[in-house]
Structures are given as structure tokens and as C-alpha cells.
Amino acid sequence: MMWAMGAMLAGAMAGMSADATQPDLMPLPRAVVTEPGALAVRGAFAVRWAGCGNMSFLDSAIRRLQTDVTRETGLILDGQSAVPVTVRCRDARAGVDLGEGYTLRVTATGIAIEAEGPMGVLRAFATLRQLVGLSPQAIALPLVTITDGPRFAWRGVMLDPARHFIEVATLKRQIDAMERVKLNVLHLHLSDDEGFRVESRRYPRLTADDAGAFYSQAEIRDLVAYAAERGVRIVPxxxxxxxxxxxxxxxxxxxxxxxxxxxxxxxxxxxxxxxxxxxxxxxxxxxxxxxxxxxxxxxxxxxxxxxxxxxxxxxxxxxxxxxxxxxxxxxxxxxxxxxxxxxxxxxxxxxxxxxxxxxxxPDAIVQAWQTSNAIAAAAAKGHRTIVSAGYYLNLLMPAGYHYAIDPFATSAAGLTPAHAVGLRELNPLLAAIVTDALVDFPRDALSREQEARILGGEAPLWGEIADDALIDQQLWPRAAAMAERFWSPASVTDVPDMYRRLAIVADQLSVTGLADRATRQRMAARVAPGESDPLETLLAITGPVRNMAHDHRIKAMLAGKRIVQPLNDLADAAPVDSLAAHRFAAQAQAYVGGDHSQRAALRAQLMLWRANDARFAAIAKGRPMLEAALPTSAQIAALAEAGLAALDAIETGKQRDPAEARALLDTLAAQEAASWRPFDSFLRQQPPADLIVKIGPGIRILVEAAAAAR
Structure with missing residues (x-):
């Protein structure tokens, strides 16, 4: 496993895209101009400030930048070879949504940043972190001029400590990651049926001994200050x-x-x-x-x-x-x-x-959550509006789904009218539940006046099936894709390229402090101590069922029962987005497009997946949680076998009958469709262990190419 991690880290540190002309950044900036060459970084950053105001705030920012560069590279820098950095602010005000634009220039002699304000400095530093790369000699920054600024002022995520309490250290990890991808709002849902999570001295019974965990007022003040230092506002x-x-x-x-x-x-x-x-x-x-x-x-x-x-x-x-x-x-x-x-x-x-x-x-700000129609309705009434419809991360939809929904869309998220009619016809209970508020009817586009009322977007991660241990992996790296949707120009919509860059940013975030991968490894080790490799291989290319299908409490309540659901199943450990599966699909697409250098990697990967079934079956014996996923493991092996056969056909130029492989892929597609739409997740049979196998798109590319081989 170590060689694979090393390969991923090497990719993460590369710093440049596959065509070596543009930096691999997320969010993508407004404009990037590159030049040949690189700036070698052998020492710490030596900053000269001009017009930026609060030096304590900025000195802390440069220390964090330097620490993250060391974490990303693992190198000990020469204390004698400082890298000159000049930073100039056009306005010294430091409001979290003021002056976030910047220009960043990396030349052969140093770095220059011109920022609209101190927040623009933080956003420039976030870009600089991602530019860091490794060469055989030292750290190297590409020579580049970046002009950048946010599309929306409100770029947030919402976490839910009310249902499952989230430790302060966990919240701080998320804030650190938010700074690195230019998210600037952390909305905390601090009270609900399950608890009130902030100490009240006026009403102490809200957090009495039997009321559950809560944040002391001192902890809240510390957390707010911690976030503000990183350019993140906390909205309670x-x-x-x-x-x-x-x-x-x-x-x-x-x-x-x-x-x-x-x-x-x-x-x-x-x-x-x-x-x-x-x-x-x-x-x-x-x-x-x-x-x-x-x-x-x-x-x-x-x-x-x-x-x-x-x-x-x-x-x-x-x-x-x-x-x-x-x-x-x-x-x-x-x-x-x-x-x-x-x-x-x-x-x-x-x-x-x-x-x-x-x-x-009309002066109340509205957060639209059920459908894109609610965005249009609120803006039409004169409300400034925050868009969360289509961005609910707790539904465990892939990043590409959320990424494809623009905050200005008026018909993009919610039940289609036809789907709603079908649900209502099933039984009277659904007829009562599926109201028009859940239906996304065709609507006219927003007017320019209405667009001006859209403050931005916010991606909620509700806590019903996300406890403290799962926050990092359920929020990230998808939140980085959301950061791009809220920051970058509306024209940035290339989903395959987003996934390519997301894999790099995900590595960087893990290296600099996130616990997403550590969580998966810990959960795998807990289930299969000493022999967790086959489980980790399976988890890397599977994901949980969607749209609350994994929330077993709901089905229990509908049956008149109440259960406590432990959040330690394989579906809790599996990543929502399998970046390994996306990488495989990209390699398969490149291969059938003529890049034969991908052949060896594809074959090695397919052979590993095929062989993993026997290894997984061996460790699953006597472990009910793993035994539930035996059909999943067998399905992966069968798909890998189909992929290998397709590769053979492509290499020999002989057509292959795709019927058997297509049947496997159709079964996989049906399993994925069973939880793709709201309510279907409760009405349709879900795959074993609540796991969806994610390598289908890559296998299908190979199968169809084999069917067309000459």
C-alpha cells in the first residue's frame, strides 16, 4: 500500500496539469498566464508588507503558509536562502467578505501579491499553497501570473452539531481546510430536537447534565477567533x-x-x-x-x-x-x-x-433548500438569498452532481413533476408527503436584478448519519468542488477536469491535516485488524447508497420502531466519491482514444481488483459486517474480469460479444439508480451492504471499445 500512497503524493506535488501549461488549482482562478521556467524555493518566505493593516493577522497567515509548505513537501528549508515575497493591499479593512480579489505573480526572482485587502492576501496564500511542487533539486513554483477574485461573497458549508456533537478539534480541522480552498462561511446548526449545544448562563437547563455535550462560551469565543484568523465567518x-x-x-x-x-x-x-x-x-x-x-x-x-x-x-x-x-x-x-x-x-x-x-x-435573508424554484421565489420577493438547494452533502451524492448545479439555476434541484406524480400515485402517505414544495417546476431564468440578490451558495452536511468521526470524509473532498462552484467563473463546468484536479487537492488536504483517509484506515483496521488491506481495496472503489437510503432509522420509524444506528458499517467507511474509480475511467478513456501508455496500468489495476475477491473472502469469514459485502467483492471481480477480457480484445483487434459484460454493467447501473432519486431510496431494493461499486464507467468504456474493435 505504501507505494500507492507514494505515487499519489508524487502526483499531488506535481503542481501542474497533464499538459504542463496550467497549474492544477481548485478553485480555478479567473485568469492564469504561465511562462516557461520555475522559481526554486530553498528557504522560507520573507515577506515585505505594504498597506495591509493588522500585522498580527497577517504574520499568523504567513506562518500557516510556511507550515503547510513544509507539510506538503517534507523538506527542511535552508534558513539562509529566503524567498522574497512582496505583499501590497489596496485597502486595509479586513472584513471576511471584503477585498478577496488578488493578483499573484511568481517570477524567477520572487513572488509579488497585490490584494484588494487582507482577505485577498489569505486567498492568494491559498493559491500559493497549491502551486507548491517538487523537483529533483527543491521546491519549485511555476512562473505564473494569476488574476483572481470570487464570483460569490457567500461560500459556505453547514455542519450539524445538534444531532451528533462535533468536537472543537474536528471543527478546527474543517476551518483549516476551508481556508485552503477559499470557503469563507461555516454555518453551525446549534439547536434541534436532539440538543442545544451552546452554554447558556441565562437558561442553564438547556445544557443540564442530561442534555448532552455542548460548547462552553469560552470554546465558542476561541472557535470564532480561530475561524476569523483564517478568513472564515461562523454563523450560528x-x-x-x-x-x-x-x-x-x-x-x-x-x-x-x-x-x-x-x-x-x-x-x-x-x-x-x-x-x-x-x-x-x-x-x-x-x-x-x-x-x-x-x-x-x-x-x-x-x-x-x-x-x-x-x-x-x-x-x-x-x-x-x-x-x-x-x-x-x-x-x-x-x-x-x-x-x-x-x-x-x-x-x-x-x-x-x-x-x-x-x-x-424582504430584508430577511432566505436560505433556499428544497428546490431551485425556492431560489427564484425568494429572489422575486426581494429577499437576498443563499442557495443550498442541490448542495446537500448528507445525501451522499457525488461531487459531479452538485458541481453541475449553478447557484443561479431556477430549475435544477428537486423532484421532477413526472417523478412527483408517480410517487403520489403509489400510496396516500406519499401523496401527503410529496408536496409542491419538493417539486422543481420549469421556471424562467433570474433577471439581473434577481441575480444580484443571490449572495452565494452553502453546502449542508446534516448530522443524522455523520458523527464526529465521519465529518472529514463526508465533507471532503466534495466541499472543495463546492468551493470551486461558488468561487470560479460560471464558465468553469468541466466535470472530468474537476475530478482530475480534485484528486490532487484531496491529497494536499490530507497531507496538511484532514483525517478523511485516516478515518477509513482506522475503520478498516477496527473491522479486520492485521489484515485490512483487502477491505481497503474494496472500500476505495465503492461508495454508500444515496438519498438517505443508508439511514436505516427512517425505515424503522415507518415500521413503527425506533433504533439507534451505529455509524461503523462499511457504507460509513467508504468514500462518497471514489477518486480511484474516476482515475481508472479517465485512464480507460485515454487508452481507447489512442494513448497506449495506459495499457499496463489498466491491466495491473484490473488484475488487482480481480484477485482481491479471494483475499476479501478469506478475511470476511466469521465477520458478519464483512460477510454482508461478499456479493460486492464478487461483483468487483466479475467486472474486473470483463475489463481484462475487453483489454485483450482491443489489443488483438478482435471484436468481443459484449452481452455478458453489459449485463453485469446493467445490474450495477440499476443498483446505482435505486438510490439516485429522493424517495426511490426507500421504495427500491438497495445493493448488498449499502455499497455501490464505482468502477462501472471505466469498465463500460473498455467493453464498448472491445465491441467495436477491428
Whole structure:
């Protein structure tokens, strides 16, 4: 395994693309001009600053850059051979979304950076990290001029410590990686039914001994400062009036519990009719706002249970008094009062897309999450909008799926109308669940005025099946592809090239601190101590089923049961995107296109996969978790055999009957399709061990070329 890792690291350090004309960067910059030659780096960076303001902030940034260069290269630099770096800022203000543009020039004599502001310096340093490469002599930077700046000001990810608590050290690792790919917003979902995760001194029962883990106020201040130093703002979310079971459990006087049961439990929400509720929120939000200096404050506002307020005399009286016609009107009343509370705390309110439908004022920022239609609807009402529809990383879709959705798209994410009709016709339960809010109807493109209201994008990773140990590998490297979608020009859409560069960036992120690969190795070693190599080989080319198909709690609840799902299955250990499978497909495409230098690597890889079945079967005996994946291992071997036979046919110029191989590939395609669309994942049979084999595209390229051989 060590030689393979060494080969990957060598590729990561190459620093230049396959055609050696453009640096392999992610996100891709606006403009890149290269020249022949390289700048040899034998010593530390010696920076001269001009007009950049806060030197403590910038000195820390250059120390991090230097540390990461050492991590990436493993070289000890000569302390006597400093590399001159000049940095000039046009504006010394250091707001996280101010002055992120920059020009970076690497010449034969040194490096020059001209940045719009201190944040532009951080973004230039992120690019400089990725330019670092190895030559036989030393580190070498390509001679290049890069002009760059973000397409969108809001480029974020969302993590969910409410459902599975995330340790501070884990959050800091994500912030470090965010800096390296120019993401600048970390949205933390800090309260939900499962818990309230920030210490409150006004309301200590929220984090009482039996309420679960939480962050102390000192930890929050430390985390916020850590993120700010790296150009990342932290936006807190405290979800109301729904998703508030933890709040109501601690302070029942501010809640309403419905009489109707849903999946065995009554619904809970805050009481919109009680003055005590608003006093509670004013004090709580005031306390929380003081901990988070960012001007934005997220209040949720999503998924209020349909009937939770139905039997409340207080709510009925409120509706009569305020002339509120229905539940949505009650939500609107509540959210308007909450928006005033947030404004009194000196913050700008953000809410999920439901707040726009409830009729909050246009100055509220809306986060669209269910469909691309919600983006168009919110922008049409005058709301500044954050786009999360199509970017839900917890659905375990591949990076290429999310990457293909532009934040300006008005019809790209959600159920198609035809799919929705088919689901509704299956049974009455689905007819009630599949509302028009989930359907992506054809919509006109945004006007220029509406486009100006799109702040950017944010990729959520909800925590139902992502605990602390899994955050790194479920978030990365897909979040790097999202960073490119939110930063780079709209014209950057080449998915194969994205995957090629993603493999390089993924290596760099792992070398500089992420625990994604370490997590997979640790999980494999836990299942098969001392003999985990065959398991790691299998995991490298498989991935988990999608669209919550791996969330077994949902099927259990639909059957009237409740289970706790351990997150240590093979489907938890497998990467969401198999970069090894993408690399194999790219090699196969190059080979059938005439690059015969790929033949030996393809054959060696296929032989390894074919032989791995016997090795995996040997370690699986007596281990139920591994035995569940025996059909997966056999499927990989059969596909590898088909690939080898196709290679033989191509090399001899003899056509090969593709029927048997196509049948294998069609089975694989059906397994992948079983969880490709929402709701299908609960209605269709999933593959063994919840694992999808990912080498199908590469094998199909070879099979079809063999069928056409002359």
C-alpha cells in the first residue's frame, strides 16, 4: 500500500496539469498566464508588507503558509536562502467578505501579491499553497501570473452539531481546510430536537447534565477567533419555532405539544401565542448574539409540524385576535416578531425558505433548500438569498452532481413533476408527503436584478448519519468542488477536469491535516485488524447508497420502531466519491482514444481488483459486517474480469460479444439508480451492504471499445 500512497503524493506535488501549461488549482482562478521556467524555493518566505493593516493577522497567515509548505513537501528549508515575497493591499479593512480579489505573480526572482485587502492576501496564500511542487533539486513554483477574485461573497458549508456533537478539534480541522480552498462561511446548526449545544448562563437547563455535550462560551469565543484568523465567518443557527424539542424539554412553559402522534411521538414547537416565548427568545438570542460577532444570525424557521398548534387554545385565541387565517399565517406572525428580536440584538436574520412563504419582510435573508424554484421565489420577493438547494452533502451524492448545479439555476434541484406524480400515485402517505414544495417546476431564468440578490451558495452536511468521526470524509473532498462552484467563473463546468484536479487537492488536504483517509484506515483496521488491506481495496472503489437510503432509522420509524444506528458499517467507511474509480475511467478513456501508455496500468489495476475477491473472502469469514459485502467483492471481480477480457480484445483487434459484460454493467447501473432519486431510496431494493461499486464507467468504456474493435 505504501507505494500507492507514494505515487499519489508524487502526483499531488506535481503542481501542474497533464499538459504542463496550467497549474492544477481548485478553485480555478479567473485568469492564469504561465511562462516557461520555475522559481526554486530553498528557504522560507520573507515577506515585505505594504498597506495591509493588522500585522498580527497577517504574520499568523504567513506562518500557516510556511507550515503547510513544509507539510506538503517534507523538506527542511535552508534558513539562509529566503524567498522574497512582496505583499501590497489596496485597502486595509479586513472584513471576511471584503477585498478577496488578488493578483499573484511568481517570477524567477520572487513572488509579488497585490490584494484588494487582507482577505485577498489569505486567498492568494491559498493559491500559493497549491502551486507548491517538487523537483529533483527543491521546491519549485511555476512562473505564473494569476488574476483572481470570487464570483460569490457567500461560500459556505453547514455542519450539524445538534444531532451528533462535533468536537472543537474536528471543527478546527474543517476551518483549516476551508481556508485552503477559499470557503469563507461555516454555518453551525446549534439547536434541534436532539440538543442545544451552546452554554447558556441565562437558561442553564438547556445544557443540564442530561442534555448532552455542548460548547462552553469560552470554546465558542476561541472557535470564532480561530475561524476569523483564517478568513472564515461562523454563523450560528438556533432553530425556532419547530425543531425545538430540546428547548421545550428544558423550558416547557415556552412550548406547545401537539395531541396527534407522528411516528410514535407528538410534535413539539414553541408557543407563538405566549409573551413568555418572546421574552425567552429575546434573552436567549441576546446572549447567543454576543458570542458570535458575525452580523448574521440564523433562526431556522423550517418544517413546523402541520398540526402542532391545532389543538392549542392559546394559538386559536391568537389567530382570532390577530386575524390569522391558518398555520402559515401563524408562522409568519411568529417569524416577524423573531426578526425584530434579532434586529434588536444587532443582527441580520437568516431563515430557511419557509420564512419567505410565511411572509417575513424582504430584508430577511432566505436560505433556499428544497428546490431551485425556492431560489427564484425568494429572489422575486426581494429577499437576498443563499442557495443550498442541490448542495446537500448528507445525501451522499457525488461531487459531479452538485458541481453541475449553478447557484443561479431556477430549475435544477428537486423532484421532477413526472417523478412527483408517480410517487403520489403509489400510496396516500406519499401523496401527503410529496408536496409542491419538493417539486422543481420549469421556471424562467433570474433577471439581473434577481441575480444580484443571490449572495452565494452553502453546502449542508446534516448530522443524522455523520458523527464526529465521519465529518472529514463526508465533507471532503466534495466541499472543495463546492468551493470551486461558488468561487470560479460560471464558465468553469468541466466535470472530468474537476475530478482530475480534485484528486490532487484531496491529497494536499490530507497531507496538511484532514483525517478523511485516516478515518477509513482506522475503520478498516477496527473491522479486520492485521489484515485490512483487502477491505481497503474494496472500500476505495465503492461508495454508500444515496438519498438517505443508508439511514436505516427512517425505515424503522415507518415500521413503527425506533433504533439507534451505529455509524461503523462499511457504507460509513467508504468514500462518497471514489477518486480511484474516476482515475481508472479517465485512464480507460485515454487508452481507447489512442494513448497506449495506459495499457499496463489498466491491466495491473484490473488484475488487482480481480484477485482481491479471494483475499476479501478469506478475511470476511466469521465477520458478519464483512460477510454482508461478499456479493460486492464478487461483483468487483466479475467486472474486473470483463475489463481484462475487453483489454485483450482491443489489443488483438478482435471484436468481443459484449452481452455478458453489459449485463453485469446493467445490474450495477440499476443498483446505482435505486438510490439516485429522493424517495426511490426507500421504495427500491438497495445493493448488498449499502455499497455501490464505482468502477462501472471505466469498465463500460473498455467493453464498448472491445465491441467495436477491428
Amino acid at each position: 443557527e438556533f432553530d425556532v419555532p419547530g425543531h425545538s424539542r430540546a428547548i421545550v424539554a428544558a423550558y416547557p412553559e415556552v412550548g406547545v405539544t401537539g395531541k396527534k402522534l407522528f411516528l410514535g411521538r407528538p410534535d413539539v414547537a414553541l408557543n407563538p401565542a405566549s409573551p413568555a416565548t418572546y421574552r425567552f427568545l429575546a434573552r436567549l438570542f441576546g446572549e447567543m448574539a454576543a458570542l458570535f460577532p458575525d452580523r448574521h444570525f440564523h433562526v431556522g424557521g423550517d418544517e413546523v409540524a402541520k398540526d402542532v398548534w391545532e389543538d392549542s387554545p392559546d394559538v386559536r385565541a391568537l389567530m382570532a385576535r390577530e386575524r390569522l387565517a391558518d398555520r402559515k399565517a401563524v408562522e409568519g406572525y411568529f417569524m416577524r416578531r423573531v426578526s425584530r428580536i434579532v434586529a434588536a440584538a444587532g443582527k441580520q436574520m437568516i431563515g430557511w425558505e419557509e420564512v419567505a412563504a410565511a411572509g417575513v419582510a
